[in-house]
Amino acid sequence: MTDRRLELGRRAFLARGSRGLGALALHALFAPNVRAAADDGARAPLHRAPRAKRVIWLYMAGGMSHLDTFDEKPRLRELDGQPMPESVTKGQPIAQLQGAALRCLAPQHPFANFGESGQRMATLWRELGGRCADRLCIVRSLHTDAINHDPAHTFMNTGSMVAGRPAMGSWLWYGLGSESRDLPGFVVMVSTGAYGQKQPIAARQWHSGFLPSRFQGVEFRGAGDPVLHVAPPPGVAPRGQRSVIDAVAELNRQRAEQVADPEIATRLAQYELAFRMQSSVPDLMDLGGEPQHVFDLYGTQGRDGSFAANCLLARRLAERGVRFIQLYHRDWDHHGAVKSHVAGSVGEVDRGAAALLEDLAQRGMLEDTIVVFATEFGRTPMAQGDGRDHHLAGFSIWLAGGGIRAGSSFGATDELGYHAAVDRVSVHDLHATLLHLLGIDHERFTVKHQGLDARLTGVEPARVVSELLA
Secondary structure, three states, X not given: OOOHHHHOOHHHHHXXXXXXXXXXXXXXXXXXXXXXXXOOOOEEEOOOOOOOOEEEEEEEEOOOOHHHOOOOOHHHHHOOOOEOOHHHHOOOOOOOOOOOOOEEOOOOOOEEEEOOOOEEEEOOOHHHHXXXXXXXXXXXXXXXXXXXXXXXXXXXXXXXXXXXXXXXXHHHHHHHOOOOOOOOOEEEEEEEOOOOEOOOOOHHHHOOOOOOHHHOOEEOOOOOOOOOOOOOOOOOOHHHHHHHHHHHHHHHHHHHHHHOOHHHHHHHHHHHHHHHHHHHHHHHHOHHHOOHHHHHHHOOOOOOOOHHHHHHHHHHHHHOOOOEEEEEEEOOEOOOOHHHHHHHHHHHHHHHHHHHHHHHHHOOOHHHEEEEEEEOOEEOOEOEOOEOOEEOOOEEEEEEEXXXXXXXXXXXXXXXXXXXXXXXXXXXXXXXXXXXXXXOOOOOOOEEEOOEEEOOOOOOOOOOOHHHEO
């Protein structure tokens, strides 16, 4: 028989030998501010007392028009149909309008003040404005680096336009762990509306990148089987399946002792999580215990694949300890018919978003849950026929919940809604602020990758936007 010690290479020997010292060093550095996770011992240095435990990110995929939703521009209305001032657009990246006459397109819907805080929003937001305006913090000065969908999604999710970086949900699951042993720490759901072009959402948007692959987001489906390939095969009893998993785990442990490959630990963790999900996922999806007034609040009985139904599932995931929940709604790429299509898209998400905020608040969960309502970029003040083009220089999002200043607004674009002009907020600033509310200093939350200290907020300066905090 081959001596197993001969199989142990130099790298594996050094990796194994350093574990004890590494663990002691980590404990000395971070204790007592280390939070143990429920999944395979992930650890996070909590640099400050957290204001929130989790994030629910409502992602309006396609590029929501800030000018027709949250950022009223009277001057743009005055210039409707007139040439866009060249002083504004000269030298600027414009996605698909090169060589065309750039003419101003007025806001397509009226605006009004909502709530005691007087939040200025399009009147389309009947539910969100009418019931939740005083919970929102509207940011009107976000800007991004990407002008096309996929790189803009990648930048918003990972802090980089280069594919292969970890998504924010993976960073949080890796750093803070999950409070659930039976569900992933990062769950994604996608709904598709009836308006606008349906740009694809690639699975790499919730990839773990260079982090261990067990921290990759898991896509749940709002209708049909919620998670593909999790249900046991017909005729396989749980006891028999448990014995197979135990046998595979033992083989993997033996191999891990030989080669110290971290992906072996990933496989072990994924087998175990998948086995536990066979019972936890059906329980999650069983809405029989929800009272009728909850269905009435969301306007759905659930499990129909709609955005509102996914919002209801997001609340149930949050209750069960999932750290990061991301709901994509693919319906905001309005290159044409922007007036009717924005109205249609708002109608698809308005009630669900408002219901989620109210539901969380009624359960005492909004105070430690950050809800983000964002998009990858905005839309141009110039017309593309009767639509608007992609726009990176200034757009709007809103935040609510754990540690966010409710009933407030921050930042502004210029008088035509083109540039973020006052109190500019970058994507990295947004990430830094969210990490701060979760108890993490974004500059100290790093992972060695290719010899560098990689972080979610990149290498360029980023700041915690303290003006957004309660």
